[in-house]
Amino acid sequence: MRTIFFSVIIAFASLGLAEEARKGPPTVAVIDGEPIYKVLEPGAIPAIENPTFVTGETADKQMKPEEPVMGVVIKGEAHAYSLWQLDAHEIVNDEIRGTAFAATW
Amino acid sequence: MVYARTVGTKKLTLIVSGMLWRDSLIMMDKETESLWSHVLGKAVKGPMEGSTLKMLPSTQTTWVAWSKAHPKTKLLAKGEEVTNSHYQGYFDDPEKMGIFRARRIIKQMPGKALVWGVAQGPHAAALTDEAVGASDVASFSLGEMPAIALRGADDGVRAFVARGDGQALKLVYTEAGVLKDTATSSVWDKTTGVALQGKLAGTKLEELPVTRVYWFAWSSFYPNTQVVE
Incomplete structure (x- = not known):
């Protein structure tokens, strides 16, 4: 099991979202005290x-x-x-x- | 990891949600748009929240070992030339653990150590390659359940409940390299967990799904995991 999308970082870079990458991606929910981050659109991978x-x-x-x-x-x-x-x-x-x-x- | 994707009577199509939780994949089903934790196999948000996907046994090995042990295997066709991993740099760098940095690593071994993880109810075990490699068999337990990990003919590791004929079984290799249990001396197949000869011939050990996983990820999801070294 791999636990990261490197493509996420690549996507941030290619979309010129360096600023957003620094701030961190948006949180869509918090489950058991830990955030679910949205980093790509569904199906982008x-x-x-x-x-x-x-x-x-x-x-x-x-x-x-x-x-x-x-x-x-x-x-x-x-x-x-x-x-x-x-x-x-x-x-x-x-x-x-x-x-x-x-x-x- | 392999999951059955039928829940009740509903067959789900799983896609990549683009979301991460605890630095790991969140899947989404197209039918209800519920969000599923990859590691837990559980819907954490959406109409199916609380439902679980049944994990099915699978293993990880090399193509040469797999195809030799399973000559009729089907291989997912490659649409494009794929000759390496996109992630080799990530795999090779011992400091890179998730993109948001895993926060709950238990410092029992290096975060990037690869282990074989087995979870059953509240119990979890992480087996190191050394544990399985020394004799190609490792006994452990998940709570009260006796379990065994075996390296198969395809070089993949699988785990089974070490119980047959109403008793706990200890499996060992004889000097001649035959896998036998010490209670009945039945002979066992190391890949399928089926007894081939002896009193228990025809018995199949219940298989426990195994995940090949980085220690940082396993210990983050299962902080109470035991380690079999």
């Missing part, structure tokens, strides 16, 4: 809603051997997600044989 998959050699060609993956096995079917790819999406809405799940990073 695009979750994957309709994932497509590859197998075998095609899959091997896309991956470096030591590339880190998150893996699940549900009802005997294995799915893997490159963590480098998940950096840009953070959430994959997936389904295996009737079990709907989200792989999150």
Whole structure:
């Protein structure tokens, strides 16, 4: 699990929001005494809603051997997600044989 | 972390809300726009506040180890060339912990140490690589529940409730490298937690979802966590 969006910082910089970054982002709520900060619009980091998959050699060609993956096995079917790819999406809405799940990073 | 995204009869589509809480991701479901803590799997605001998503077992390893152990695996297709992490600088810098700086780090180990986290009800455990690595098996407990962490054929770590046939089980590797429990000498599979031979053959240990996580984040969400070193 990664616990930061570096893209947040990049977004602040590219939007010329240096001043806002110094002040800190707006607080939308306080939960258990700690603020929820709003740093980007919903969906600005695009979750994957309709994932497509590859197998075998095609899959091997896309991956470096030591590339880190998150893996699940549900009802005997294995799915893997490159963590480098998940950096840009953070959430994959997936389904295996009737079990709907989200792989999150 | 992997979550079932069906709550009751409602199937949710989870997106990135753009909000952060305790320096970690807040997810939003498109159906009700409730806000969900990534780490807790719980709706903290919105119409579904108080609901939880069931965490499902998953693990983290390298592509070579995963694909060898699961030759029929499907891989999420890459739409673009991705050859490295955007975040390598972040991963490599021991001082960078969250963008708002984690405030509640327990100084038991370096904040950027990676641990395997397991939580069950009010109990939580963080296992270091050393704990699992020494013998590829580590026994611990979550409250009254005996538990075990195993390194699987795919090199990922999984945790299970160490209980079968109504008794607590201690699993150890024999000198020949066979995983057996000391009570019945049944032989166990290190990846699935299924007994392959012996009195308990066919029994499957209940799997506990494991999260690969930085210590600063884990200890911030679970300040009462035990550490298995």
